Amino acid sequence: MLILGLDPGTATTGFGLIKKEGKKITSLDFGLIETDKEISSPQRLILIHKEIKKIINKHKPDVVAMERLFFAANAKTAMDVGRACGIMIFTAAKANLEVFEYAPMTIKKVVAGNGKADKKMVQKALRKILGARVRSKKNGKTHFDNAADALAVALCHAYTIKVDKGGEK
Amino acid sequence: MLILGLDPGTATTGFGLIKKEGKKITSLDFGLIETDKEISSPQRLILIHKEIKKIINKHKPDVVAMERLFFAANAKTAMDVGRACGIMIFTAAKANLEVFEYAPMTIKKVVAGNGKADKKMVQKALRKILGARVRSKKNGKTHFDNAADALAVALCHAYTIKVDKGGEK
Numbered sequence: 001m002l003i004l005g006l007d008p009g010t011a012t013t014g015f016g017l018i019k020k021e022g023k024k025i026t027s028l029d030f031g032l033i034e035t036d037k038e039i040s041s042p043q044r045l046i047l048i049h050k051e052i053k054k055i056i057n058k059h060k061p062d063v064v065a066m067e068r069l070f071f072a073a074n075a076k077t078a079m080d081v082g083r084a085c086g087i088m089i090f091t092a093a094k095a096n097l098e099v100f101e102y103a104p105m106t107i108k109k110v111v112a113g114n115g116k117a118d119k120k121m122v123q124k125a126l127r128k129i130l131g132a133r134v135r136s137k138k139n140g141k142t143h144f145d146n147a148a149d150a151l152a153v154a155l156c157h158a159y160t161i162k163v164d165k166g167g168e169k
Numbered sequence: 170m171l172i173l174g175l176d177p178g179t180a181t182t183g184f185g186l187i188k189k190e191g192k193k194i195t196s197l198d199f200g201l202i203e204t205d206k207e208i209s210s211p212q213r214l215i216l217i218h219k220e221i222k223k224i225i226n227k228h229k230p231d232v233v234a235m236e237r238l239f240f241a242a243n244a245k246t247a248m249d250v251g252r253a254c255g256i257m258i259f260t261a262a263k264a265n266l267e268v269f270e271y272a273p274m275t276i277k278k279v280v281a282g283n284g285k286a287d288k289k290m291v292q293k294a295l296r297k298i299l300g301a302r303v304r305s306k307k308n309g310k311t312h313f314d315n316a317a318d319a320l321a322v323a324l325c326h327a328y329t330i331k332v333d334k335g336g337e338k
Contacts (some may be wrong), residue, residue: 041258041268042258042259042261042262042267042268043262045255045258045259045262046259046262046263049259069248078247078248078251079238079247079250079251079254080251081248081251082247082248082249082250082251082252082254082255083251083252083254083255083258084255085248085251085252085255086214086251086252086253086254086255086256086259087255087256087259089210089211089214089252090211090214090215090218090255090256090259092211093211093212093214093215094215098211099210099211
């Protein structure tokens with residue numbers, strides 16, 4: 001089973017693709033979808049749609065797992081992330097992929113064993129499970145953070161697969 | 170100029186189409202896009218996309234005006250409305266339509282002359298400008314509320330057209 005994990009954002013969306021074969025889990029790909037702040041908001045949504053579609057067409061995942069954000073630092077950010085989120089769900093659904101959403105605390109608990117784990121703990125757990133090669137491709141810590149969150153939600157799904165369409169856990 | 174006004178929601182989205190010829194403004198159509206609560210969230214987004222596309226193909230508006238919501242009663246609602254909003258903006262942008270967003274207070278001020286106008290005042294102003302025929306098609310007050318909000322934002326755009334791509338006013 002191929003799981004595409006997405007960590008939604010407007011400027012930077014992380015993606016991470018993992019393969020689950022029985023108990024064996026490996027990471028196949030991870031990276032970022034970045035949209036220029038100079039581009040208008042509607043064009044950024046079109047770009048996000050295009051890039052997610054490209055990843056789906058390239059890797060043909062069986063399912064999409066996304067981090068469900070319930071609130072953001074401010075209402076404008078919440079609304080903007082919500083828009084980007086909507087495009088991701090729409091793109092997955094148009095490709096006939098089921099979308100599973102997980103709350104951040106659930107992801108941390110499943111991946112790092114602690115719902116209050118910090119970023120370092122989650123990343124340490126990720127490397128332990130997926131192997132040492134899961135490192136920033138751009139040597140930028142911030143960059144890996146986003147891709148790591150995407151790998152984490154994919155991993156969370158791999159560990160907790162249930163038949164529960166579009167539900168939250 | 171044909172302006173498509175949208176009042177975004179997840180369960181019920183209002184739409185209103187107005188025509189501006191010089192100083193003459195008339196309403197051409199208004200109504201609701203309703204999605205069943207029983208349908209999964211991804212499928213509802215697909216439905217919203219489909220219906221907006223249908224309205225755009227039917228009426229061929231020149232521009233889309235939307236109410237920009239900055240916050241909602243709760244974070245989950247904000248996120249859900251944000252998703253639906255994202256789909257509407259995406260659909261308009263894919264049809265090469267510019268999207269203009271207006272804050273609720275701006276709409277009330279432009280349409281009813283008072284940024285703190287209540288629903289009744291806005292609807293009274295709408296009927297005065299667009300004519301007595303602007304009434305609920307379903308005889309349901311709630312139903313007209315949503316379509317009225319869509320007509321109001323279209324009207325707001327008609328009165329305040331500026332070259333300001335995707336901006337907020």
